[in-house]
Each structure stands twice: as structure tokens, then as C-alpha cells.
Amino acid sequence: AAGVIQSPRHLIKEKRETATLKCYPIPRHDTVYWYQQGPGQDPQFLISFYEKMQSDKGSIPDRFSAQQFSDYHSELNMSSLELGDSALYFCASSAGTVKDNEQFFGPGTRLTVL
């Protein structure tokens, strides 16, 4: 079965650079979520999109922006990167028709800021 796809899987950037993370949800899933998991931490919700519109916003820095495109894939854009942005970034997707709105997680993008 198709799963959530995230690219790239690993990314190394310098401070003050920009990064773009991509997420391709499971086909026919209409909602995408982004989570950030710092080293030794639990995942923290950043932002979500439903039918290409922002549906909820968590602790996402102003330096970050995201959007969902017409094909439902989503991109998380991160600018002026800081050392503290080093983390595992998960994308998850869900659909209203899926049992209990289960969120399926992608494998994550590990971002390292040097």
C-alpha cells in the first residue's frame, strides 16, 4: 500500500540558509500535518492543511511557511535557519473517510543545521 512520501530524507544546511521539505500524502488523503521532533523530544505540531487551505497552526516560527498544492502535496519552507532547527520533520496525512482519522506518518526528513 502507498505510504506518505517525504523528500529529502536527509538534509544538511548552514546557518542562515533556506530549506524546502516536501511531502506527498497517501492518495485520496485530503489533510496534511507537519510535526517537528527535536533530539530526544516528542513531536510538536507545526501546521496542517485541509483541502489546500491552512486548517490549524501550532508552534511554527515566522521563518517557516508551508502550503498545500492542487495535487495535495505539501511543502515546508524554512528560511534563516538556526542551529535549533536541527530536528526530524514528519509529515502525516489523513482522510475523513479513513477509520477514526488515523494519521499516517511519513519516514521523516532529518534536517541538520551546521
Next chain:
Amino acid sequence: AQKITQTQPGMFVQEKEAVTLDCTYDTSDPSYGLFWYKQPSSGEMIFLIYQGSYDQQNATEGRYSLNFQKARKSANLVISASQLGDSAMYFCAMREGIGNEKLTFGTGTRLTIIP
């Protein structure tokens, strides 16, 4: 206040024994869902089991079962006949509301299975 509390930072369990991972939650929303995820050292987040607030019976999925005690606001994960491959970080998470809502995670429990 913490929405999800996991009080066991780490646990060591002998292989083939059953293990219970604790999770308590806090919400005033009558509609919510509780999830357990497994995160091995490779990093991926693997869905294990789900319990809805209106579900009358405890959820079960293979060797995983959820001991849901609504009045006590607890949703403990029980793993029967533990295996070496069960060694991982386990997160309890909650979704408040009935729509496509975000998950709030606990701090996790690192489970180590001893041969």
C-alpha cells in the same frame, strides 16, 4: 497543564513477558481519540493502536491492546509476549475533536526488551 502524560521515561522487560506502558490524558472535549505510536531507532513513526472516546470496548491489534479507563483518563498500552523487536520509543498521543485535528504527544517511554 500537560495534555498527555507518560510517567515512565524508560522500561526494561524480559523477552516474552507482557508489558504495560502508562498514559494519562487531560481534555474537556467529549470527543477525542487516543493513539499509540512506536518509534524505533531508525526514526519512523509507526501507528500501533487507536481508541475513540465513545468506543465501548478496549481496542486490540494483534499483540497490542489498549486498557482504556475513561473515568480515570488513562489509556495504557499493553504488549503481550514481548519480542526483541519491540525495543523502541513509544508515544501516546491524543486528538481532540472529531475532525482532522492535530495530535498532541506525550514525552514517550523508551522500552528495552532483554533477551
